[in-house]
Amino acid sequence: MAVNDECKLKFLELKAKRNYRFIVFRIEEKIQQVMVERLGEPDESYEDFSACLPPNECRYAVFDLDFTTEENCQKSKIFFIAWSPENSRVRSKMLYASSKDRFKRELDGIQVELQATDPSEMSFDIVKGRAL
Numbered sequence: 380m381a382v383n384d385e386c387k388l389k390f391l392e393l394k395a396k397r398n399y400r401f402i403v404f405r406i407e408e409k410i411q412q413v414m415v416e417r418l419g420e421p422d423e424s425y426e427d428f429s430a431c432l433p434p435n436e437c438r439y440a441v442f443d444l445d446f447t448t449e450e451n452c453q454k455s456k457i458f459f460i461a462w463s464p465e466n467s468r469v470r471s472k473m474l475y476a477s478s479k480d481r482f483k484r485e486l487d488g489i490q491v492e493l494q495a496t497d498p499s500e501m502s503f504d505i506v507k508g509r510a511l
Contacts (some may be wrong), residue, residue: 380478381412382485390413393443394457394488397421397445403430404439404482405473413439413482425503430500437475438462439482441489446510459489465496 394399400431401419406412417431425442432438440460447453461479463472483489491509495501 380406380474380481381410382482383412386413386414387485389418390441390486390488393441397443399425401429401442402439403428405443406437406478407472408471408474408486413478425506429498429501432462433464435464437464437465437467437471439475441478441486443508444506444510445459445509446507454510456490457488458506458509459483459486459492460501461492461494462492462501463496482484 386404389399389402393402398421399418400421400423402415403417404413405416407414407433419428419431425444428440428442440462442457442458442460444458445453445455461475463475484494493506493509495502
């Protein structure tokens with residue numbers, strides 16, 4: 380599975396310049412390549428991010444979470460989310476599962492990984508709990 384250069388470029392912008400809150404990636408099966416599907420603006424929320432994951436198709440995504448620790452320190456962590464809903468096509472689930480590790484290696488700076496098959500598995504509370 381090839382990774383489009385834009386994926387790495389936009390991820391670096393998210394990581395270094397914080398130009399985006401999140402990025403959603405999809406595999407273009409016809410050309411066997413991971414592509415950028417959507418870029419989230421810095422002021423978009425976690426709810427905006429969740430809403431753009433299709434209910435019956437797999438996606439990869441990264442989300443830059445800002446949070447405050449118990450010691451009142453401002454921090455941020457970059458999450459990698461493998462979205463694979465139960466009702467997506469079996470072939471699609473297999474394709475995303477088999478290329479996930481290679482794609483993730485292309486994105487240097489991922490701090491937390493999350494697998495989700497249902498929106499409840501990636502609720503904001505779960506994500507925030509994994510960050511702390």
